[in-house]
Amino acid sequence: MARNDGPGPELRENLVYLLKHAQQRMAELLADALKPHGIEGRELGVMLTLAGREPMSQQQAAQRLGIDRTTMVALLDALEGKGLVSRHPDADDRRRNVVELTGAGRETLRLAMAASAEAERVFLTPVSPRTAQELRGALQVIVFQPDGRDS
Amino acid sequence: MARNDGPGPELRENLVYLLKHAQQRMAELLADALKPHGIEGRELGVMLTLAGREPMSQQQAAQRLGIDRTTMVALLDALEGKGLVSRHPDADDRRRNVVELTGAGRETLRLAMAASAEAERVFLTPVSPRTAQELRGALQVIVFQPDGRDS
DNA sequence: GCTGATTATCAGCTATACTGACGATCAGGC
DNA sequence: GCCTGATCGTCAGTATAGCTGATAATCAGC
Numbered sequence: 001m002a003r004n005d006g007p008g009p010e011l012r013e014n015l016v017y018l019l020k021h022a023q024q025r026m027a028e029l030l031a032d033a034l035k036p037h038g039i040e041g042r043e044l045g046v047m048l049t050l051a052g053r054e055p056m057s058q059q060q061a062a063q064r065l066g067i068d069r070t071t072m073v074a075l076l077d078a079l080e081g082k083g084l085v086s087r088h089p090d091a092d093d094r095r096r097n098v099v100e101l102t103g104a105g106r107e108t109l110r111l112a113m114a115a116s117a118e119a120e121r122v123f124l125t126p127v128s129p130r131t132a133q134e135l136r137g138a139l140q141v142i143v144f145q146p147d148g149r150d151s
Numbered sequence: 152m153a154r155n156d157g158p159g160p161e162l163r164e165n166l167v168y169l170l171k172h173a174q175q176r177m178a179e180l181l182a183d184a185l186k187p188h189g190i191e192g193r194e195l196g197v198m199l200t201l202a203g204r205e206p207m208s209q210q211q212a213a214q215r216l217g218i219d220r221t222t223m224v225a226l227l228d229a230l231e232g233k234g235l236v237s238r239h240p241d242a243d244d245r246r247r248n249v250v251e252l253t254g255a256g257r258e259t260l261r262l263a264m265a266a267s268a269e270a271e272r273v274f275l276t277p278v279s280p281r282t283a284q285e286l287r288g289a290l291q292v293i294v295f296q297p298d299g300r301d302s
Numbered sequence: 303g304c305t306g307a308t309t310a311t312c313a314g315c316t317a318t319a320c321t322g323a324c325g326a327t328c329a330g331g332c
Numbered sequence: 333g334c335c336t337g338a339t340c341g342t343c344a345g346t347a348t349a350g351c352t353g354a355t356a357a358t359c360a361g362c
Contacts, residue, residue: 006215006295007200007215007216007217008199008203008215010199011196011199011215011216012295013287014196014199015271015274015275015287015290016174016177016178016267017196018287018290018294019170019173019177019290020174020178021294022290022293022294025293025294026170027167030167041167042349045165048158048161048162049159049161049162052161053159057310059309065158068351069311070310070350070351070352071351072310073310073312074349093308094357094358095308095310095357096308096310096358097310116165123297124166125297125298126292126296126297126298127289131289132289134286135289136166138278139166139169139286140163141277141278142274142277142278143172143173143176144163145277146176146277147276147277193318208340208341209340210339210341218319219320220340221320221342221343223341224341224342224343225318244327244328244339244340245326245340246340246341247339247341248341
């Protein structure tokens with residue numbers, strides 16, 4: 001995004017503005033941190049979804065991530081091309097592709113998770129660890145219980 | 152965005168994921184709140200930047216907002232088409248356009264700011280007012296003093 | 303063994319925001 | 333005064349992310 005001279009006081013209070021720019025900064029930090037490992041942010045999301053779980057279909061993975069199934073196709077094409085995930089038809093339901101991390105995928109994921117944690121650390125540098133935890137907690141509540149119902 | 156069944160525990164902790172989805176929800180709430188007033192979120196950002204200040208050039212406004220000058224052209228085309236802002240050449244520097252809110256623009260901005268505040272209130276429903284203030288404060292620090300230098 | 307639903311895939315569309323090029327204009331050196 | 337380089341607004345083209353709609357293969361219920 002273009003250079004930002006700093007907005008007027010009206011926008012400094014604006015949540016859309018703050019969230020958008022915070023998200024953008026975090027995404028840039030993550031992209032830089034992941035570059036050495038040859039993946040991008042959304043691909044890490046896919047790999048995290050696939051990790052430590054039963055194998056799942058593309059559709060299931062897409063729903064978990066909150067992305068469209070057609071978007072998942074392109075993401076998996078890229079990851080499969082890098083040898084990080086494998087697709088093969090489900091024996092029980094041959095419409096489905098079972099998607100799994102490969103060995104290389106698990107290793108890359110391990111390194112990428114460390115890089116991601118470091119990017120988050122940099123992102124959170126200007127606030128105290130306590131504030132950082134409150135920030136994460138508040139976002140979790142807002143994203144996962146937006147109607148105030150308890151989980 | 153597509154339906155989200157809820158991610159695994161790895162992603163629930165992930166700041167990029169949380170920020171992206173929080174930003175998306177806030178943007179949707181704002182878009183709905185602004186629809187009756189005939190403007191969208193980015194247009195409110197432009198109008199807030201133009202409000203209560205000396206008239207400024209398109210470039211200055213763009214830098215304040217952190218968007219590209221070419222993006223500003225299209226945004227102002229729309230706002231001018233709705234009669235909410237006026238452009239006219241700067242007498243002192245005829246390369247520049249002086250951009251100002253019209254009377255209708257100021258009135259729309261007044262209503263839109265109320266709608267925006269209400270959208271933020273809905274967004275923050277699941278957290279306490281105190282947590283909401285901490286969230287806003289933490290984001291401000293991260294966005295405006297990302298290197299930890301004091302303002 | 304039909305009929306309707308589901309899965310993965312693909313083409314095409316939309317929204318957003320950028321880069322690069324252009325003409326008009328300004329500012330500084332001479 | 334005049335040339336050179338920089339700046340401003342504009343436009344065309346490009347890139348990215350994500351969607352809709354259509355299609356072929358497959359499944360499940362009757």
